[in-house]
Amino acid sequence: MAIQRPFRLCSLAELQAREVAGFDPLARGRDALLALISDEQVHAYLNRCPHEPVAMEYRKDKFLSGKRQHIMCFAHGARFEKDTGLCIHGPCLGKSLQRITTHIQDGDIYIDLEELIQA
């Protein structure tokens, strides 16, 4: 893993079970990123809406639309594709969530804290 400061989010199995999860690696008291599995791929995005710079979930881990097909911002209802982060409906149409690179090792999911700090 070519990571400066690896941070373990959780195991792949755990994320599979949770479907989508928020994480607060910098202990700021609010989840800074979300990770989910779509088409058997792990995706992680900064928990910051491209419309206004706010967290998107309405409560812990509630990042998905009711039918689970989109990531959703519950401030104004923007919808994002799970596997690209592209906004396909809402006030930030055409803009994208900022992707955070994930690394899988021995069944665990890692991010680089440096990337999160810079984001």
Added chain:
Amino acid sequence: MNIIGLETLVFSVEELEACCAFLSDYGLHCVSQSASSARFEAEDGTAVEIHTDDVAGLPKTDIPSPALRETVYGVVSASVLDEIRQELSKDREVLCDEDGTLHCVDDEGFALAFKVSSRRPLQARPDLTNTPGHAPQRPVNQPGVDPQRPAKPLTLSHVVYFVNNAAKAEAFYERLGFRTSDRFEGVGPFMRPAGSDDHHCLFMIETPPFVRGCEHFTFHLGSGTEVLQAGTQLASKGWNSFWGPGRHIFGSNWFWYFNSPLGCHIEYDADMDKHDDEWAARQAPLSADTSQLFLFTGTAKWVPGGPPPKSA
């Protein structure tokens, strides 16, 4: 046209249970609930209704649920409904259902309804402040704080729309007797109907055509203290803050906004300015400084000398 203000907001939602949990934690009373619909009322009977997508008879929208489906205004009497019908029938279809409620669509595509208000009279306790140099408002030996006293949503306050043409939208509501109290330049007007002295029950934000729908709505609480108290409780129940607490300048209302499963954020507000027709509308460019006197962030309670706060 004597429109009093908002009577009911009707939403279609994807997650009925989560919406019910939010609205009851927010402090509204659930007065009816089924597998597909629920109604939540404030102290005076003004309400939010939520329905699953498949419920028949909701006004149509091409905005995916969760979405605001209808804004229902209350009027003082049936003769006001006649005036509204006469005025709006000039250029649009106005339907009247069995109970006399009028339904139509505004120039921006928002479905509206008008009915004779069935608000219950409110009996709220006053928020009394003691100020040096001013006769005390609160009598001696009467504590201002009672932690057991719940902060209850009293009445529907205002709704905010994204609109594509704010000037045209403003002109439409002027036809219904609304007046503009203040405006953010290049954004839109704060408007109040003729039967209300509240600074606004409608605010509109001009946005490009792909931005549509309800931006937020709110109920009035009894005081600024109650906004802080209710918001602290809502946050402690796990609901995420969007913006606030703080105090607006136009309208002077306290605010605290929360993300919600209804597809827009939902506010607590209190202590809004009152106006009459003597008031001259102000305008200002929209900025962090013009929109709020101050802004704070809620945090978990702790006390010096006590254990560290539990992390969120």
